[in-house]
Amino acid sequence: MRWIFLTLVFGNLLLLALFWQQQNKTEMAPVVALDIPANSRQLQLVQELAEPLPAAAPRKVANGERQPLCYVAGPYADELDARHLLARAAALSLSGRINSVEIATGEPAEYWVLVPPRASRAEAMRVLRELQQRSYDSYIVTQGDLAEAVSLGLFRNKESAYRLQKTIESYDIPAEVRVMNKASREYWVEIREVAQLNDRMRERIRAADTGISWELVECKSR
Known part of the structure; x- marks a missing residue:
């Protein structure tokens, strides 16, 4: 009976030793080093690139569609x-x-004679009254880039337009001619x-x- 007990104990110790040895082999598995060629491609962060990635071409959209x-x-x-x-x-x-x-x-159709925009509506009114006192039909431009300018009319004849410009300038009133092209x-x-x-x-x-x-x-x- 004692001999059987000792045999069982010895067997258990032998199994424990074998199990311990196998566990150590599993945990200490050798690490294999890979030899990567020097000319192989490597991953890079976008910030590390020498040249930026091309931006996607914008798509023409209207109201998100x-x-x-x-x-x-x-x-x-x-x-x-x-x-x-x-x-x-x-x-x-x-x-x-x-x-x-x-x-x-690009072909001229008419010639517009006008006094360039004045600094204020009051200044434009002063020029308008002076021109009307001299019997020139004129009006104040109230909108657009030429607001506060004073128009003296459109002329189809180039010479007539530039002659009027010179006459207005002789009254110490600035004037210019704008060419209105055909469309x-x-x-x-x-x-x-x-x-x-x-x-x-x-x-x-x-x-x-x-x-x-x-x-x-x-x-x-x-």
Whole structure:
């Protein structure tokens, strides 16, 4: 009986020693060092980059949403021709509108003689009364960049405008001539059903109109 007891104790001690040895091997597992090539790519913080990352291109938005695109056909010099194209588009169940754009031609149309803006309305009134006493039709400009200026009228003849300027200056009143350039008006037909306007459809709507092109632009708000 005593021999059996000693055998069990010895066996338990042997199992405890084996378990302890196995636990130490697990905890002290060897660390393997990796040899990383010198020319390999490494992670960097954004602050460490020699050159900044390219910024994302801004997106054109309106009221937080992407602005829709429309096809426009033009330019037309005559609004009636633009209406004919709009009618052809409507016959194909397409909706549209006509937009007009004023284009400066650079050619002088009229010459505006005026006294430059005065320091106050009272000063402008003083100049106005003096000009009217000398029988010159004139008025005070009340709005815009030329507020408190005194207008002496528009002239189609260049020589007449500059002759009046010289006359006004002879009264010790400053005067200048502003050239008012001619402006022409263009008409463009805008159609919103972009997905339906393939090449064949656009040619059909344009018909025999010459000098007209289709462009894809941001729609104008209705």
